[in-house]
Amino acid sequence: MSTIVRFAPSPTGRIHIGNARTAILNWLMSRKEHGQFILRYDDTDVARSTQEFADGIATDIAWLGIVPDRVEWQSKRFGRYGEVVADMKAKGQLYPCYETADELERRRKRQEARGGLRTYDRAALKLTADERSALEAQGRKPHWRFKLDHRVIEWNDLIRGPQHTDLASQSDPVLVREDGSYLYTLPSVIDDIDFSITHVIRGEDHVTNAGVQVAITEALGGTPPIYAHHSLLVGTDGKGLSKRIGSLSIASMREQGLEPMAVVSHAALLGTSDNIHPCADIQELVDGFDLTKISRAPGRFDEKDLNQLNAKLLHMLPWDAVKHRLPEQTEAFWLAIRGNIEKFSETEFWDDVIQQDLKIDPAAEDVEFIAIARAALPPEPWDGTTWKTWTDALKASTDRKGKSLFMPLRMVLTGLDHGPELAALLPLIGRQKVLDRMGLV
RNA sequence: GCGCCCUUCGUCUAUCGGUUAGGACGACAGCCUUUCACGUUGUAAAGACGGGUUCGACUCCCGUAGGGCGCACCA
Numbered sequence: 001m002s003t004i005v006r007f008a009p010s011p012t013g014r015i016h017i018g019n020a021r022t023a024i025l026n027w028l029m030s031r032k033e034h035g036q037f038i039l040r041y042d043d044t045d046v047a048r049s050t051q052e053f054a055d056g057i058a059t060d061i062a063w064l065g066i067v068p069d070r071v072e073w074q075s076k077r078f079g080r081y082g083e084v085v086a087d088m089k090a091k092g093q094l095y096p097c098y099e100t101a102d103e104l105e106r107r108r109k110r111q112e113a114r115g116g117l118r119t120y121d122r123a124a125l126k127l128t129a130d131e132r133s134a135l136e137a138q139g140r141k142p143h144w145r146f147k148l149d150h151r152v153i154e155w156n157d158l159i160r161g162p163q164h165t166d167l168a169s170q171s172d173p174v175l176v177r178e179d180g181s182y183l184y185t186l187p188s189v190i191d192d193i194d195f196s197i198t199h200v201i202r203g204e205d206h207v208t209n210a211g212v213q214v215a216i217t218e219a220l221g222g223t224p225p226i227y228a229h230h231s232l233l234v235g236t237d238g239k240g241l242s243k244r245i246g247s248l249s250i251a252s253m254r255e256q257g258l259e260p261m262a263v264v265s266h267a268a269l270l271g272t273s274d275n276i277h278p279c280a281d282i283q284e285l286v287d288g289f290d291l292t293k294i295s296r297a298p299g300r301f302d303e304k305d306l307n308q309l310n311a312k313l314l315h316m317l318p319w320d321a322v323k324h325r326l327p328e329q330t331e332a333f334w335l336a337i338r339g340n341i342e343k344f345s346e347t348e349f350w351d352d353v354i355q356q357d358l359k360i361d362p363a364a365e366d367v368e369f370i371a372i373a374r375a376a377l378p379p380e381p382w383d384g385t386t387w388k389t390w391t392d393a394l395k396a397s398t399d400r401k402g403k404s405l406f407m408p409l410r411m412v413l414t415g416l417d418h419g420p421e422l423a424a425l426l427p428l429i430g431r432q433k434v435l436d437r438m439g440l441v
Numbered sequence: 442g443c444g445c446c447c448u449u450c451g452u453c454u455a456u457c458g459g460u461u462a463g464g465a466c467g468a469c470a471g472c473c474u475u476u477c478a479c480g481u482u483g484u485a486a487a488g489a490c491g492g493g494u495u496c497g498a499c500u501c502c503c504g505u506a507g508g509g510c511g512c513a514c515c516a
Contacts, residue, residue, distance in 0.1 A: 010516050042516060101514055108513085112442065118512055143514050160446075169444070170512080177514045184516045207445070208511050231447075231509070238508060273454055275465040295454075297447045298509050305452070305466070312466090315479060339479030391475075406475050418477035 003035030005199050007061070007068075008188065010042040011053035015060050016248040017301055018203070018233045018241045021267040025230065026201050027066045028268060028289040031282070038195055039068035043075045044182045060250040064260050065282055072195070074187045081182050084190055084220065085144070085175070093219050094175060096142030097124035098135045120145070120171035141179070145172040146186075146216060153211040158228035158291045160204070165211030173212050189213050193222035201291070204229040228291050231271065233301040241301060248301070257343040262310035271299030278313035280321060311342040336424035353414050354428050358437050360415045366408040372398060373409060374438040380431045387423035413437055 005026040009015060015023070030037035039061070043049035061068075088094045099107070108118050124145070127135075136142075150168040157163045175186040192200065192213075200210075207229045214224040233241045241248060253263055262278055268285045269276040272293040279285050315338055319331040326334065326347060337350040362370045376393050378386055391409075395401055410422060413434060419425070426434070 008516085012516080045515070048515085097514090099514090104514080114442095117443070145514095163445085165445085174514050179514085181514090183514070188516085203510085204446070205510055206516090209516095229446095234509070236452095240509070270453065276453060277465075295447090300452065302452070308466075311478095340477080395475095402475050404475095410476070416477090420478080421474065422476090423474090 001196075001198060003030060003033035003198050004038065004196050005030050005035065005201060006038040006040045006192070006195065006197055007066075008040040008042045008191075008202075009057050010045065010048075010184075011050060011057060012045065012048040013053055014056045014249050014251050016241065016250065017253075017263070017267060018248075020060070020064060020250050020263070021233065021270075022202055022230070023061055023066060024064065024264055024267050025291075025294075027064075028286055029199060029201060029291070030069075031286040032289045035198070036069040037066070038070045038072060038197070040072045040191060040195075041074060042184060042188065043073060044184060044187050046075060046181065049075070056251065060254075063250065063254050064264055070195075072191065074182075074191065077187065077191070078182070080194070081187055081190060084186070085182075088146070088175075088219070089144070093146060094144040095125055095147055095172075096132065097145055097174070098127070098132070098140045098142055099124070117169065118171075119169065122172065143174050143178045144176040146175050146212075146219070148172050148212070148215060153214045155210065155214060155224065155227060157207075157210075158199075158201075158226060159230055159294050160207070160296060163207065163210070163227075165208060167211060167215060170208070170212060173216075175216075185209065185212065186216065189216045189220065189222075192225055193217060193220060197225045199228060200225045201228045201230065203232050205232065230294050231296055231298045233270070234298045236300060236302050238298075238300070248303075253306075257345045258306065258310050259313050259344065262306065262313045265313070266306050266309050270301065271295045271297070276305070276309065278309050278316065280313060280317060307342060314341055314344060315339050330428075332424070333428055336420045336428060340420050350420070353416065353419065354425065357433075358415055359439065360412050360437070361439070362408055362412050366412075369398060369400060369408060370412055370438055374435065377431065377434060377438075382427040382431060384423055384427065387421075387426045390426075412439075 007023040007026045009019060009023075027037055029035070039058070041049070041054055041057075043054070058071075085094065104120070107121070111118050124142075125147070132142075148167040148170060150166075152164050152166050154162065154164045173185050174183055176182060191197070210227050210229070217224045235241055250263070254260075261280055261282070264282065265279045265285065266276060268279075268289070272295065274288060274293060317338065319334050322334060322344075323329075323331070325344070329347075329351070333351070333354070334347075337347060340350065341347060373390075373394055376390065376397065378389050378393075391405060394405060398405075406422065407417065410419070411417060413422065413429065414425070429437075
């Protein structure tokens with residue numbers, strides 16, 4: 001049986017680095033096992049789900065290089081869920097409850113105050129047929145709960161090892177709302193069965209759900225998938241990531257000009273026993289992918305680390321990997337400036353430095369020196385040795401050396417006191433521009 | 442409150458009872474570059490705390506502290 005995984009966001013917001021990590025882990029798993037990756041929109045909450053968010057999520061994961069083999073929408077499968085619900089009702093697996101959300105809330109508060117369990121007390125199970133029709137006569141509509149067998153569910157989690165949850169400690173999950181709409185749990189289980197999902201890789205906020213989902217899966221005659229629950233990411237303050245989205249969203253990372261492979265590398269390697277390093281090619285991550293390398297402890301996500309990884313990735317990218325993004329440029333340009341950039345967009349800055357019509361007046365004490373240097377400029381053609389030829393000559397003909405020799409040249413040639421090696425920059429600027437920048441003698 | 446999980450250099454981690462506790466990122470320093478950066482070489486840097494078990498605990502057990510997650514008619 002081939003591996004089929006799914007990434008199941010609900011389109012009620014954009015994804016951030018934490019969600020993206022889940023998506024990436026699933027993606028790597030599917031590529032490693034030559035299986036399928038299904039993007040499933042969990043949009044059962046029609047009120048909060050929007051097409052815009054769904055499109056945004058598609059854009060985000062596409063930017064990360066994830067290409068779903070299949071896309072599904074739960075909102076298009078309500079008919080199927082209705083069939084299953086009817087069947088479950090017929091089998092007595094579901095029972096109607098008439099408490100309002102407020103009543104349940106108050107009940108929980110009371111239970112909490114007493115320090116006891118907060119689970120649903122199954123009061124509705126004791127309702128007689130007469131009591132039920134009396135409630136319905138008042139206009140009350142039931143919501144439906146799944147009656148949990150009070151047994152212990154055990155499974156082997158690929159990341160956390162042997163797990164068990166005692167269903168007796170859980171409330172019977174509400175599967176169908178009062179208005180007839182479905183809660184996440186049931187559609188998720190039905191889809192996992194219908195789409196033959198083999199592995200469910202998701203955040204550890206779902207571990208308790210797994211026990212209930214196994215129970216429902218079995219009630220529906222299905223085989224539960226293999227689960228792998230990874231720890232969640234926390235911020236530099238050690239607090240959960242979920243609260244603040246902002247700069248942690250994938251959209252903002254794209255806007256900041258980060259390389260998608262830097263984000264993917266960081267998300268895939270953070271919290272694993274592999275060293276965090278930039279991978280230019282997804283295949284390297286696919287080959288090294290192994291769920292057992294993932295730590296159970298929460299991983300700290302630091303934007304600073306991501307930015308550094310981004311710079312490191314850029315520094316190692318060969319010309320072939322970027323030339324399509326720099327159609328007007330040459331390999332010499334890329335090799336000269338790549339070590340000086342942290343974001344790809346900075347290539348424009350260095351291109352300006354090379355191309356601009358610049359005229360920087362040298363400092364008073366350097367005027368004479370610049371004039372001498374201009375006159376000593378070697379003839380073209382220029383190459384990587386021209387800078388040395390030129391400055392060697394100047395060293396011999398003037399009393400300047402070291403910083404006092406090259407800094408006036410750098411300043412007048414680039415207008416900056418820092419930047420790529422002049423040996424590499426000089427041929428890119430070209431003799432005519434160099435003469436122009438050094439002024440007319 | 443109850444339940445599950447976690448805790449080794451600043452960060453991500455290796456170690457599966459006996460190690461000079463290893464690596465990577467970062468930091469710092471040297472070299473290179475007649476600058477910065479890149480690159481390169483090197484240095485500093487860790488077992489949360491308290492009890493056990495054991496000839497011997499980072500490693501096993503218990504407790505404490507700290508952190509994450511869960512306990513919805515959210516997903």
